Amino acid sequence: MPMEEKIKILVVDDRPENLLSIGAVLERPGLTIITAASGNEALGLVLEHNFALILLDVQMPGMDGFEVAELLRSNEKTRHLPIIFVTAINKERPHVFTGYEKGAVDYLFKPLDPLILRSKVNVFVELFQQRQKLQKSNAELSLMVDKLEAVNQQIREQQKSVIEEERLKVLLQMAGATAHELNQPLMVLMGNIQLLEMDGNIPDHLGERIKKINAAAARIADTVKKIQTLRHDQPKTYAGGKTILNLDQRVSILCLEDNDDDFAQIQRILHTHKQLSLTREKTIQAALTHLEKGGVDLIFTEYRLADGSGLEFLEAINREGIETPVVVITGLGDEVIASRLIQVGASDYLPKTKLSEKVLLRIISNALEKAGLRREMRIAQEKLAEMSVRDELTGMFNRRYFQEALDREIFGVQRYGHGIALCMFDLDHFKSINDTYGHLCGDAILQAFSHILDKGIRKYDVACRYGGEEFAVILPDTSLEKAVNLCERFREQVDQHEFTYENQTIHITTSVGVTALSPGAGTAIGKDLVERADKALYRAKESGRNKVMVM
Numbered sequence: 001m002p003m004e005e006k007i008k009i010l011v012v013d014d015r016p017e018n019l020l021s022i023g024a025v026l027e028r029p030g031l032t033i034i035t036a037a038s039g040n041e042a043l044g045l046v047l048e049h050n051f052a053l054i055l056l057d058v059q060m061p062g063m064d065g066f067e068v069a070e071l072l073r074s075n076e077k078t079r080h081l082p083i084i085f086v087t088a089i090n091k092e093r094p095h096v097f098t099g100y101e102k103g104a105v106d107y108l109f110k111p112l113d114p115l116i117l118r119s120k121v122n123v124f125v126e127l128f129q130q131r132q133k134l135q136k137s138n139a140e141l142s143l144m145v146d147k148l149e150a151v152n153q154q155i156r157e158q159q160k161s162v163i164e165e166e167r168l169k170v171l172l173q174m175a176g177a178t179a180h181e182l183n184q185p186l187m188v189l190m191g192n193i194q195l196l197e198m199d200g201n202i203p204d205h206l207g208e209r210i211k212k213i214n215a216a217a218a219r220i221a222d223t224v225k226k227i228q229t230l231r232h233d234q235p236k237t238y239a240g241g242k243t244i245l246n247l248d249q250r251v252s253i254l255c256l257e258d259n260d261d262d263f264a265q266i267q268r269i270l271h272t273h274k275q276l277s278l279t280r281e282k283t284i285q286a287a288l289t290h291l292e293k294g295g296v297d298l299i300f301t302e303y304r305l306a307d308g309s310g311l312e313f314l315e316a317i318n319r320e321g322i323e324t325p326v327v328v329i330t331g332l333g334d335e336v337i338a339s340r341l342i343q344v345g346a347s348d349y350l351p352k353t354k355l356s357e358k359v360l361l362r363i364i365s366n367a368l369e370k371a372g373l374r375r376e377m378r379i380a381q382e383k384l385a386e387m388s389v390r391d392e393l394t395g396m397f398n399r400r401y402f403q404e405a406l407d408r409e410i411f412g413v414q415r416y417g418h419g420i421a422l423c424m425f426d427l428d429h430f431k432s433i434n435d436t437y438g439h440l441c442g443d444a445i446l447q448a449f450s451h452i453l454d455k456g457i458r459k460y461d462v463a464c465r466y467g468g469e470e471f472a473v474i475l476p477d478t479s480l481e482k483a484v485n486l487c488e489r490f491r492e493q494v495d496q497h498e499f500t501y502e503n504q505t506i507h508i509t510t511s512v513g514v515t516a517l518s519p520g521a522g523t524a525i526g527k528d529l530v531e532r533a534d535k536a537l538y539r540a541k542e543s544g545r546n547k548v549m550v551m
Contacts, residue, residue: 006032007125008049012042012068013057013086018110022055022086025114026121039063043071046078052128053121055108058087069104082124084108144388148381190217251276251368254290256301256313257329258282262352266300266329269357276364283307288316296324298367303330303337311337314344325371327363329355347371391465393443394450402464402472406526409462409476413517421475421483421516424533425453425490428509428545430469441501445508448499456490472533480516480550487512487548495546509546513537 011022011033019035026033034049036042039060046054054072058065065085072078088110106120193214196202202210253270255278257263263280270276281287284307290296303310310328317326325347328338338349347367350359389401397405406422413420427433427449434442446469453471454463462474475483491510499506513536515529536551543549 006030007052007128008032008034009121009125010034010036010042010045010049010051010054012036012039012054012060012065014038014060015057018057022112022117025112025117031125039065039068042068046072046081051081053124054081054083055086055121056083058085082127084120084124086110086112189213193217251297251364252295253278253298253300253364254287254296254324255280256282256284256287256299256305258302258306262302262329262331265352265355266360269355269360273361284313284316287313288320291317291320291322291324298364298371299324299326300329301326303328303341310341310346311344314341314346318345323371323375325367327367394447394465396450396454396471397462397464399464399466402462402466402474403526405462405464406474406529409474410517410526410529412476413519417519418477419479419517419519420529421478421480421514422529422533423473423475423483423487424466424513424530424537425471425473425487426511426537426541427469428511428541430508433506433508437501437504437506441504441506444501445499445506448497449494449508449510452493452497453490456486456493472530478516479518480514483514483516484548484550487514491546491548511537511540511545512548513540513551514548515551 007030009026009031011019011026012035013019013022014037016037019037023033023035034045034051036045040063042054042056056065056068065087069083069085072081072083082105084106085104086108105124108117108120193210196206196210253276255263255266257266257280267278270278279290281290282305284305287299287301291299301310301313305313310330314326317324326345327348327350328341328346329350329352330337331352341349347370348363350363389397391398409420412418427445430442430445433445446465450463450465450471453473457463457473457475460476462476464472464474466472475486478486491512494508494510499508513533515532515536517529532551536549539551540547540549
């Protein structure tokens, strides 16, 4: 173990012979004993090193152990350092309690019993190792979260860019062209009407007709505006995998509203937009039943309802896992309520005093677009999470997941007393297959091999591609004998299997190394188990390959 990886223990005592004797008792590989002859020296060392434990003498000239402990506890960096007080006198309870108040985790009385000293130090060494592993895991997890967030941000930006690009493209091709074609003659028509109106000698019967033409022109202008306002741009797939944005597809809106007049107002606003299908429920329970049937693209809800509130409704659909976007349209114009609703998951919040066709159409468009982006992001996140633990070629779990799963299973062994077996597989003479038939053939064989391996194990076993042509299988609650039998059956199956690639029939064999940890075997770490399985695999290859060996 490199020097920088050794665990450090600080021993503080003003008597050199005590420092030597404690150092001699604790000396072992992987452990560094650092000594200090005074409290001031100890405080300086604590700031320079990362100690797993401090053995601190109470009676020292200048600054005693209690004062040192109190200073350590007052510093944010050192307040959690475990301290064991060592003393030759003052074994009375008040004195001991004072030590605990100053921050001690334990007391040792001189003369020291070497066995007790080593045992107590070992406990804190193991705790320190576990804390380091946890910190490392947290750092790796934090790094992965940062990477995922960066990728997610990139995906969000790409999605927005793609949607906007496609929307503008289709609007120009479909709706935009129509609007342009309408605007051209409309401008000519309205321009000539203005010229006629400027002429003061218009007969009455012509004046009435001009008014009707003006009204018709205004309706045409309003239609053009609507084309540019409402856009439900969900991509629709056609033959050959081509997609275009379908501006005319129907949008099903569920309105949760118990006031007849308010519902009638929403109906009046949207009645000219035939692509918007509006249905109504009066209670939260009825709305949830309606949503179970599916087919709802958007939800409008009042805040105050007969059987609850809009907040309770949002919490209910969150519990049910319903992702349909919700817009709260309410007579309550409270910013606090609006903020809370948005936090719980509402897409938008609209006071009924601001209800208009333009605002409502914009909110429908925005809510549907945001919901589409959220779906795309969720799918992307699921794919990213899957990619982080899966081997790209074979689809099996990768080495990162293998290590996490092995540590988890070993923890189960130690906690619940189950056994565990580990098997390492290596494809014999795989390099010659790549050299003879090419790497594409090698990839195809690795895929076929992984498929056979995956079919031959139990659902709760963990099969991974360990690296290159090596595979590993974790067999929870399995004895060494059962693991060997499974590996023998698999080895024979591979030996008899005909692998094919481009009309070529290829025979391969596999060497297997097996090891196991029996129930009640005591402490172990995944690295030891992997080393044992790897040595067994090496023996299988050295003794002629196509064998199962045990370590």
